[in-house]
Amino acid sequence: MFVMRQFKAETKSMEIEEGKKMKIRFHAVLAKAQEEVWFLEKIKKVISIKRDVIFEGKFQNLKYIVARVSGKLQEFTVADFPLMNTYDLINIALILKDKSFSFLQETEPDVFSLGCRHIKIFLKNYFECLAQTDVELAIVKGFDITAPMAPTKKQNELKKYEDGEICLNPLGIVFAGKDKAGRAKRMMAYLTQQNLQE
Secondary structure, eight states: OOOHHHHHHHHTTSOHHHHHHHHHHHHHHHOOOHHHHOOSSOEEEEEEEEEEEEETTTEEEEEEEEEETTSOEEEEEGGGGGGSOHHHHHHHHHHHTTOOGGGSTTOOHHHHHHHHHHHHHHHHHHHHHHHHHHHHHHHHHTOOOOOOOOOOSOHHHHTTSOTTOEEETTEEEEEEEEOTTSOEEEEEEEOOHHHHHO
């Protein structure tokens, strides 16, 4: 999963189908084994985000160095995201949301920005896929799909977000819904510590 501007810039010179195949090769070639990147232990600190290899001369991979609660240092790249514990990426997003690149060691401002966007885009796409899967399963099983969500932020604030976009403060996912009168409204499903652990 790439920041779309980077992906669109590279796909101008190639077919969309070839671009999708390249994204699959990117993860297949550069990703570590799942046992090396999936942990239950919480990430305590992000130490740095650095440039890694440029895959096939097109896509810039980034390397994240983090410290876990036990003090163990771990390295992973954008290519490892699909194999990681999703809570790790949410936790990194929460750590980075109010920070600037200067608090990280040996991190350039543009690399910091790109690293944050990669995580945000991956989480957005991940939750969109989860929601789509849940709806498909519910339809197959014949369940009525209702989500009793009340508007949690003012409508003018929620209009700034797209459907499926993750809001970091407060942590939640924005989606289009309907109020009790059937009018279209933006809603927000909060992600709490309890939601993330279940």
